[in-house]
Amino acid sequence: MKLTTKTRLFALSSAxxxxxxxxxxxxxxxxxxxxxxxxxxxxxxxxxxxxxxxxRYREPFIDEMTRYYGAPRDLVSDLVVRQRWAPGDVYxxxxxxxxxxxxxxxxxxxxxxDHGQGWGVMAQRLGIKPGSAEFHRLKKGFVPTxxxxxxxxxxxxxxxxxxxxxxxxxxxxxxxxxxxxxSGNGKDHGNAKSGANRGKDHGNAKSGGGNKKSSGKPDDKxxxxx
Numbered sequence: 001m002k003l004t005t006k007t008r009l010f011a012l013s014s015a016x017x018x019x020x021x022x023x024x025x026x027x028x029x030x031x032x033x034x035x036x037x038x039x040x041x042x043x044x045x046x047x048x049x050x051x052x053x054x055x056r057y058r059e060p061f062i063d064e065m066t067r068y069y070g071a072p073r074d075l076v077s078d079l080v081v082r083q084r085w086a087p088g089d090v091y092x093x094x095x096x097x098x099x100x101x102x103x104x105x106x107x108x109x110x111x112x113x114d115h116g117q118g119w120g121v122m123a124q125r126l127g128i129k130p131g132s133a134e135f136h137r138l139k140k141g142f143v144p145t146x147x148x149x150x151x152x153x154x155x156x157x158x159x160x161x162x163x164x165x166x167x168x169x170x171x172x173x174x175x176x177x178x179x180x181x182x183s184g185n186g187k188d189h190g191n192a193k194s195g196a197n198r199g200k201d202h203g204n205a206k207s208g209g210g211n212k213k214s215s216g217k218p219d220d221k222x223x224x225x226x
Contacts, residue, residue: 030086037118038092039130042156046142047088047119053151054080054087061087064145069094071104079108092119095141099134100126136162 036047054061058080065071071094079085093111094104096119111122120130128134136158143163146153155166 029084030089031084032086032089032115034086034088035118036088036092037120038123039118039120040135040139042159043139043142046153047086047092049151050088050091051086053149054090057149060149061091064148065090065094065104068145068148069098069104071097075105075108089119091145095138096123096126096128098141099128099138102126 030051034048034051036044038044038047050061062073062076062080065076066073069091071090076090076094079090080087089111093107097104097107100107107122107126110126115122123135123138124130128138139159140162143153143155143159143166152167155163160166
């Protein structure tokens with residue numbers, strides 16, 4: 001019995017160790033490892049999350065970079081697949097490029113040339129200083145990207161001021177709230193579409209008229225026959 005318990009504990013610990021090793025190896029599989037150092041904790045967290053999304057949903061990730069960040073599809077595919085770039089690095093390179101009005105390939109080349117000090121220093125070298133309007137626009141860009149992916153994102157204080165209603169379009173049950181309920185103007189839209197109001201506004205008039213017509217036609221025919 002003791003031997004069996006020890007054996008099971010050993011097998012369990014080995015499995016846990018294997019999982020931890022696999023996760024560690026997966027993180028090290030990226031060409032540059034993973035240490036974004038953007039200078040903003042929220043940005044670093046989002047870039048790490050984009051790694052997960054881009055690895056699991058490669059095509060939607062590539063589509064986003066191509067359609068909304070102007071990156072050539074073959075470039076993004078090559079970076080992610082052949083060169084094994086972290087999706088977070090690809091996203092940030094193309095996002096910075098969009099902010100400074102340069103092709104994504106330009107920032108990619110700069111990062112390949114010298115990335116030792118992280119994205120924060122790279123962004124400054126390209127003209128995006130911490131706390132600047134350009135950096136704030138860089139952060140704002142995450143939000144519509146996450147929305148297009150239908151991926152939840154928790155905003156920091158600065159972005160909550162920029163997007164005060166973000167994430168509030170669902171009620172407590174998780175179901176979308178109607179626009180009328182959010183605006184509070186139930187009389188103009190919500191009630192007009194509700195079953196109760198149809199009974200008042202349309203049902204009584206139409207159903208009443210309909211009942212008269214439907215009941216009247218047989219009576220007329222009946223009276224005519226008589």
